[in-house]
Amino acid sequence: MIQLSAKILEKEEVACDHYRLALDAPLISKDAHPGQFVHVKITSQYMPLLRRPFSIHRINSSGIEILFRVVGTGTRLLAEKRVGDELDIIGPLGHGFMAKEDTFTAILVAGGVGVAPLFALAERLRQFTEVKMLIGSKTKTGIICLEKLEALGIGVQVATDDGSLGIKGIATDLLEDFLVTAASPQLPIYGCGPMPMLKVLSEIAQLYSSPCQISLEANMACGVGACLGCVVKMVDHHSPSHFEYKRVCVDGPVFDAKEILWR
Amino acid sequence: MEPNLSVNIGKLRLKNPVLVASGCFGYGQEYAELIDLSMLGGIILKGITLKERKGNPPPRIVETSSGMLNAIGLQNMGLSRFLKEKLPLLSDIPTTIIANICGETPEEYATIARELSNKEGIDALEINVSCPNVSHGGMLFGQDMMLTFEVVNQVRKATTLPLIVKLSPNVTDIVPIAQAAVDGGADAISLINTLLGMALDIESRKPCLSNITGGLSGPAIKPVALRMVRDVCKFVTVPVIGQGGIMTWEDSLEFLLVGATAVCIGTANFVNPKAGVEIIEGIRDYMKQRKMVKMGEIRM
Structure with missing residues (x-):
C-alpha cells in the first residue's frame, strides 16, 4: 500500500458515461492483484471531500487502469480529467480474488460496469485455465469490454434486459444455462455487479455447489x-x-x- | 533556533501538539504503511466499550457539503479482546497512545479505566461522553452537567492516568459541561465531537443513514468548533485539545491561536493520511518564520 501522485497516461470513453483511465503507477501495479482497489482523491477542494474507491481494471508494468461509470459528483469530476493530469491515489488496497491455479473452467459473471475488476481477473486466469465471461446489462450500450475480452480469447456471452444484444434476460440466466449443460460440476464462479444480481448469483452457486467469490x-x-x-x-x-x-x-x-x- | 513543539497535557508530555482523533485512525497500525507513526504527537484509539459492540447497520456514512455524516455506532471488539489482540501491538508504536473509553453507566467507564491502568502501551485516557450514535451512554452523559461530573469523577477514582474528557457540541452551553468535567477531575478537555445531523436521498425518499441521524465532521464544522474551543479556553484552567474540521496546518493554527494547547485531526486522515504529518511541518515552519521557540508563544 502506497500513496502517490499518478499521472493519467490514457483516457478513453469506452461507452456513454463509461470511462477508462490508465494511470502511471508502477509502485502500485507491482503489488496489485485482481479484485483489489485504489482510493482516489478526485479534487483538492472540499467538494467532494472524500476519496473514491475504484477496483483495478487492468494491471501492467507501467501502472494500473480503472474503468468507471459516471454516477455522481465524484465520478463526473473524474470524467473531466485529462491525459497528463495527476491524481492522488492510495493502493493497492483490500483483498482481491483468490485465483486458484486449477484446471476447471472459471466462470466470471459481470453486471454492467462490474466487468471492471473481472477483466483483470480474466487476464490473470486465462494464463492457466479456460475463462468464460457472462455479462449482463439493461441495454447494449452498457455492455463494455466485449471486443477486448474476445481478443484475449475469452468466450463471452451477453444478456440484455431489452434483448438489444445477446439473449433477452439477465446475466444470471446465462449462468444457469451454462451450469445445466456444463460437463464438470462445481465450477468456480466469480462475480461483480449490482447487489440483487449478486444475491441470485450466490443462490445459483450454492445450488450447483460451486465455490463463489464476489466483489462488493x-x-x-x-x-x-x-x-x-x-x-x-x-x-x-x-x-x-x-x-x-x-x-x-x-x-x-x-x-x-x-x-x-x-x- | 529550531522551535520546540512539545506540549504538556497535565502530566502527559506530547512531542508535538498534533494528535489523530478517535475513530479516525483505528488502532494506529492501519496507517503504518502510509505514514511514519512516530512523527505524530499522539494517537487516540478507536473507542473501547466493556462489551463487544456490533455497531449500526449500514449505510453508516454519507458525504455532505464539505463534510461527512457517520453513524458507526461504536463498533468495537470490547475490552477483553482489545487487551488480548490490540494492546500488545501498541507498545511498538513510538508515540503517545491515548485510549478512548465509552460506557453505558459511570461504573462501566470506571471499570474500563481501571483495566487500562498500569498497562504498557496506554499513556492516557480520553473519556467519550459525546458519541451521538449510541442509544445508551455516550452523548447522553455529555449533555448533562451532573452526569458528566459523575462519569469523570468515577473514572478519576479508578485510575491515575491523565484524563482527557471529550465533549459534545450538541448542547446549549458547553462551558458549564467543560467545568463539570474539570471539577470531576479532568486533566484536559477535548472538543468538539461531531455535530448531530442528517441527510436524505430524494429518490428513495429515505434517510441516507440507516441510523437516520449521524455525526457531522469535516471542514464544514470548523467555524462551530473554533467558536466552542475559544469559549472553553477562556473559561477553564486545564489544557484544551481543539478539534473539528481541521484539514490543514492553517486550520490548526486558528485553534492554537484561540488557546488550544494541542489539536486533533479526524476526518482529514481519511482524505489525506499524511495530513497529521503535514500539519506538524506547517506549524514548525510558521514558528520558524516568526522566530517562535516554544508552543506557548502561538496563542494570541
Missing part, C-alpha cells in the same frame, strides 16, 4: 480499515447473534458468497 462495493471513507464506515453483514458462526459486520475495504472487497447475509 460500498461508500468508503478511509479505505484502510480504520473508520468502519463501509461494513457489510456477514455470517459469524462464533457469535451468539450469528452475524458480524465486516469491512469491505480490508476484509473484502472480495468475499466468499456463502459468508454474506443477504437482505
Whole structure:
C-alpha cells in the first residue's frame, strides 16, 4: 500500500458515461492483484471531500487502469480529467480474488460496469485455465469490454434486459444455462455487479455447489480499515447473534458468497 | 533556533501538539504503511466499550457539503479482546497512545479505566461522553452537567492516568459541561465531537443513514468548533485539545491561536493520511518564520 501522485497516461470513453483511465503507477501495479482497489482523491477542494474507491481494471508494468461509470459528483469530476493530469491515489488496497491455479473452467459473471475488476481477473486466469465471461446489462450500450475480452480469447456471452444484444434476460440466466449443460460440476464462479444480481448469483452457486467469490462495493471513507464506515453483514458462526459486520475495504472487497447475509 | 513543539497535557508530555482523533485512525497500525507513526504527537484509539459492540447497520456514512455524516455506532471488539489482540501491538508504536473509553453507566467507564491502568502501551485516557450514535451512554452523559461530573469523577477514582474528557457540541452551553468535567477531575478537555445531523436521498425518499441521524465532521464544522474551543479556553484552567474540521496546518493554527494547547485531526486522515504529518511541518515552519521557540508563544 502506497500513496502517490499518478499521472493519467490514457483516457478513453469506452461507452456513454463509461470511462477508462490508465494511470502511471508502477509502485502500485507491482503489488496489485485482481479484485483489489485504489482510493482516489478526485479534487483538492472540499467538494467532494472524500476519496473514491475504484477496483483495478487492468494491471501492467507501467501502472494500473480503472474503468468507471459516471454516477455522481465524484465520478463526473473524474470524467473531466485529462491525459497528463495527476491524481492522488492510495493502493493497492483490500483483498482481491483468490485465483486458484486449477484446471476447471472459471466462470466470471459481470453486471454492467462490474466487468471492471473481472477483466483483470480474466487476464490473470486465462494464463492457466479456460475463462468464460457472462455479462449482463439493461441495454447494449452498457455492455463494455466485449471486443477486448474476445481478443484475449475469452468466450463471452451477453444478456440484455431489452434483448438489444445477446439473449433477452439477465446475466444470471446465462449462468444457469451454462451450469445445466456444463460437463464438470462445481465450477468456480466469480462475480461483480449490482447487489440483487449478486444475491441470485450466490443462490445459483450454492445450488450447483460451486465455490463463489464476489466483489462488493460500498461508500468508503478511509479505505484502510480504520473508520468502519463501509461494513457489510456477514455470517459469524462464533457469535451468539450469528452475524458480524465486516469491512469491505480490508476484509473484502472480495468475499466468499456463502459468508454474506443477504437482505 | 529550531522551535520546540512539545506540549504538556497535565502530566502527559506530547512531542508535538498534533494528535489523530478517535475513530479516525483505528488502532494506529492501519496507517503504518502510509505514514511514519512516530512523527505524530499522539494517537487516540478507536473507542473501547466493556462489551463487544456490533455497531449500526449500514449505510453508516454519507458525504455532505464539505463534510461527512457517520453513524458507526461504536463498533468495537470490547475490552477483553482489545487487551488480548490490540494492546500488545501498541507498545511498538513510538508515540503517545491515548485510549478512548465509552460506557453505558459511570461504573462501566470506571471499570474500563481501571483495566487500562498500569498497562504498557496506554499513556492516557480520553473519556467519550459525546458519541451521538449510541442509544445508551455516550452523548447522553455529555449533555448533562451532573452526569458528566459523575462519569469523570468515577473514572478519576479508578485510575491515575491523565484524563482527557471529550465533549459534545450538541448542547446549549458547553462551558458549564467543560467545568463539570474539570471539577470531576479532568486533566484536559477535548472538543468538539461531531455535530448531530442528517441527510436524505430524494429518490428513495429515505434517510441516507440507516441510523437516520449521524455525526457531522469535516471542514464544514470548523467555524462551530473554533467558536466552542475559544469559549472553553477562556473559561477553564486545564489544557484544551481543539478539534473539528481541521484539514490543514492553517486550520490548526486558528485553534492554537484561540488557546488550544494541542489539536486533533479526524476526518482529514481519511482524505489525506499524511495530513497529521503535514500539519506538524506547517506549524514548525510558521514558528520558524516568526522566530517562535516554544508552543506557548502561538496563542494570541
